[in-house]
Amino acid sequence: MTLTDNGFELSAPVNLRDMGGIPVAGGTLREGFVIRADDLALADETTASDLVEGGLAAVIDLRSAGELANTGRGPLGRMRVTYHHLPFMDSIGQSSQVPGSDVLDQSTFASMYIRMYEAAAARIVTSLAVIATAPGATAFHCAAGQDRTGVMAASLLLALGADDDAIVEDYTRTGANSVAIMARLEPVMASMMAALGLEADAAAKASMGNEFSPAPMKGLLHHLNSSYGDPLEPLRTAGLNDALVATLRERAIG
Numbered sequence: 001m002t003l004t005d006n007g008f009e010l011s012a013p014v015n016l017r018d019m020g021g022i023p024v025a026g027g028t029l030r031e032g033f034v035i036r037a038d039d040l041a042l043a044d045e046t047t048a049s050d051l052v053e054g055g056l057a058a059v060i061d062l063r064s065a066g067e068l069a070n071t072g073r074g075p076l077g078r079m080r081v082t083y084h085h086l087p088f089m090d091s092i093g094q095s096s097q098v099p100g101s102d103v104l105d106q107s108t109f110a111s112m113y114i115r116m117y118e119a120a121a122a123r124i125v126t127s128l129a130v131i132a133t134a135p136g137a138t139a140f141h142c143a144a145g146q147d148r149t150g151v152m153a154a155s156l157l158l159a160l161g162a163d164d165d166a167i168v169e170d171y172t173r174t175g176a177n178s179v180a181i182m183a184r185l186e187p188v189m190a191s192m193m194a195a196l197g198l199e200a201d202a203a204a205k206a207s208m209g210n211e212f213s214p215a216p217m218k219g220l221l222h223h224l225n226s227s228y229g230d231p232l233e234p235l236r237t238a239g240l241n242d243a244l245v246a247t248l249r250e251r252a253i254g
Helices: 045-053 065-069 074-079 092-097 109-117 121-133 148-159 162-195 200-209 213-228 233-237 242-252
Strands: 034-037 056-061 080-086 137-141
Touching: 034 148, 045 074, 065 148, 080 148, 080 242, 109 121, 109 148, 109 213, 121 137, 121 148, 121 233, 137 148, 148 162, 148 213, 148 233, 148 242, 162 213
Parallel strands: 034 137, 056 080, 056 137
Antiparallel strands: none
């Protein structure tokens, strides 16, 4: 058993997937371009090495500073990949402060996703720039690979002209991994839940007891489509331009 400096066990990610094959405007997302994942800071040496040998060039860490301090960067921190810490929330506790979102009920997370997309727009744009210019594959991750990672994946797909159904389908694929995600995160869950004033066991049971819902992503997309002339408007205001979108499309579409 290999442990992090803080004593957390390293293991293979359980919600890691290449986004290749998703339909976007003008084609499909090519394999080997971008990867979404649960916590890569806890990835074991074999997984980390396989990712780098397979072409991984950049890692985007969407976790908060507190989460980074808790688990570090893991084996990938010692390998030849660039690292970009672009937290979508200042602290994990922010997720409990969004009206309408219940941290024990994933189906209510739409308002959290909306706030994240709008408040973290500049970091989303920076992440898209990393993906567009990395000399190989880029992986982005949070803890579970569900919420912050889901918003980042949706942002990329929106920039590439994917339709809502494709974005929701990608998001809901995480549902099949929910139990494995909770089991993998159990050692670090106590400190994460303590930040929310919750017991880890209660959070885990609530998460596993509810069927995974597409409602949060559908809610985000409905808000963007109904509130803006262009769902990318918050990102464009934060610096997304046609040149960056063109570079993404040139590299992303197979």
